[in-house]
Amino acid sequence: MPVSSSVTRLLWSFVLFLGVSFGVYAMFAQVHYAWNWSPALVYGPQLAVGWLTTLGLSLGAMVVSILVGFTLMIGRRSPWVPVQLFCTGAVEILRGSPLLVQLLVGYYIVATALRIGEPLLVGMVLLGCFEGAYLAEIFRGAVESIGASQREAARAVGFDATQTYRYVIIPQAIRRALPGTTGQMVSLIKDSSLLSIIGIEELVKKVESMNSASYTALEGYLPLALAYLIVTLPLSWYARQLERRFAYET
């Protein structure tokens, strides 16, 4: 990028930041919100624990979601009809029903029936399955966008089906799946807040405890938003770097 254009971008960012900040300030001034930051300081260490729980949970769920997403995508493309139907059904049900209900049923019924009493582990898997269903469709779109001529070329050089996926389709599909996958990962981090309903003390739960104990509201929620942005913004940035690394003309 030439210097002048990056300077322009920087200047514009600054101007926009100032403008938005002023707008926000004006609105807060209008409603005379009474700030009380002292509980936030007292609860600080608790909030930090919650933040780390959210991070760990999200990281685990990301790994699960990618595995689930990939498996469901392959399953939907399987020539074997029962597998195809099962995976299609799983995607539709996981995507179409509320995560809240999936967590309640998954934890209180399924996990209890299987005698798994570890909420953190169960939460990770349930969240991973939910987001995995979305990823399956993102992956399927990317894989199906690799044209017939590439598949034919793969067969022409003698690749079998597995080699075709491994060496031709997936390396090209990754690049096309990256933007959608990043968005889904950001959603996953935010959706992890719902896991408080199965008793996981993640960040949102900690903030709510603080708020109800000390009659605060935004003093908890604003740092909460910041804590999420600290993770999601670098994630988006890293994804853009990855996209650049995979970039090539077609």
Place this chain on the structure above:
Amino acid sequence: MKLETRQVTKRYGSFTALNGASFQTGADARVVALLGPSGGGKSTLLRVLGGLLLPESGEVCVDDNPLPKEPEAALLALRRNGFVFQGYNLFPHLSALQNIVLPLRVVHGLDEHEANARAIELLTRLGLAEHRNKRPAELSGGQQQRAAIARALAPKPSLLLLDEPTSALDPVMTGEVLDVVRELAESGQQIVLATHEISFARRVADWVVFLAQGRVVESCPVEQFFEQPQSALAREYLQGLSRYR
């Protein structure tokens, strides 16, 4: 080499690309040209002959050996052949060198050193040595097609099948690619070539298979086809193509 098909039929959905195509070349045919109007079945016949497509019915024989129909055996038979397509079909995420090395290693079991050596030798022979680390998008059409030819030649195929290799190229690049094909033919490589370049076919091929509407209309030595075409279709085709050249 002797190529033969018996009553080969191949459909794409409701479209019949080959409709009971039967022919047989002489026993010593080395460069076989598939000629005929677009949509006549050249590309499909080429893929069937190379084992890239399995026909719905009919028999394909190379040197009197029928091509296998079970998928696994068909893949093994296919690996003895090299293919070059009209649209080059290189893998866009790999460099020219990697495009050649990867199949050598994972399909043909060469080690990295051998595969690299063979790929570089071929790229040098085809005038692409200095471009070996470029990705397809950084190469001209002619260079891409020569890289595709190098990829097809790398496993030392018994049969090289080229499907209209110059149809997407301008006249200069067409010349580059045809030079390569001619040199290969002169060096003894067995070739099947689907093309509209009839003057090139006349010079390089020794056998012509003429197709129209999914059927083989004529199959004869090259001189006979160009000097005394038997069918009205072939005469029309030749007159149409030679009008401006």
